[in-house]
Structure formats: C-alpha cells, structure tokens
C-alpha cells in the first residue's frame with residue numbers, strides 16, 4: 413500500500429519535471445542584456461578624481477576643478493565644476509554628466525546620468541541628493557559633442 417503510494421508520487425514528480433522543461437524562457441533576451449552590460453565600464457575601474465579644489469587633467473592640456481557649495485550633508489548639495497583650457501582660461505564648450513550613488517549599496521540611490529547645467533558665469537552645476545550617511549560616489553562624464561573624453565569618480569563621506 414505504502415509502496416504504491418510512493419510510486420504514484422514519483423510518477424507525478426517526474427511528469428511534473430518533464431512538463432516544466434518547455435516553459436524555460438528563451439535565452440535570446442538574456443544574451444542581449446549581458447552584451448549591453450559588457451559595453452559599460454565598472455565604476456570601480458574608473459579613476460578617482462582628486463579632492464575638491466585640486467586640478468584634474470583632461471585631454472588637450474585642459475583641466476577641471478570641483479567643489480560642493482557646502483560641506484556635504486543630508487539633503488541636496490550642489491556640485492560645481494569649472495573647466496580651464498591650457499592657458500588657464502575658463503571654458504564651457506564641453507558637456508558634463510554626473511551620476512551619484514552609494515558604492516556599498518550600488519543601485520539603491522542611483523541617480524542615473526544627469527546633465528550639469530551651466531550658470532551665467534560658465535560654472536557647471538549639478539544638484540546631488542544625499543539621502544543617507546555613508547560613502548558616496550559621483551561619476552563624472554565629460555563629453556565633446558557625443559564623444560566621451562574623460563570619465564572619473566568623486567568619492568566623499570557624509
């Protein structure tokens with residue numbers, strides 16, 4: 413009696429397994445997703461940008477400096493970036509994007525790439541939302557037209 417019950421159970425389980433096979437998702441979508449991820453560099457591989465107020469080299473002899481409008485704390489702080497050419501003259505011909513997140517919980521506070529806005533003095537401005545204390549990162553992408561000329565990341569603690 414018990415044996416017959418066990419055999420029935422086994423048969424049910426096995427038929428369930430074979431039926432499950434055709435329902436596995438097609439691998440096409442997964443392949444495309446992986447390809448897309450492989451094309452982007454991991455944040456950890458990007459150079460760490462020098463601290464606030466220090467010169468950071470860009471291609472063609474240009475450089476940039478950055479600073480916050482206040483000591484970073486919970487809430488919104490403004491990241492200010494100035495770009496200078498080889499003659500130390502401020503320029504505003506490039507485009508900059510900033511992407512903030514917490515490296516320890518990547519993706520949880522990801523802002524996505526946000527374009528800096530130029531003020532009337534040619535300073536690039538980006539609001540950054542600090543929603544919890546800890547280590548934060550802002551990835552900067554400098555573009556000349558659509559061509560990326562530099563990427564790096566600012567690290568700071570709140």
Ligand SMILES: [Cu+2]
Nearest residue numbers: 514517520544
């Ligand atoms: Cu967090």
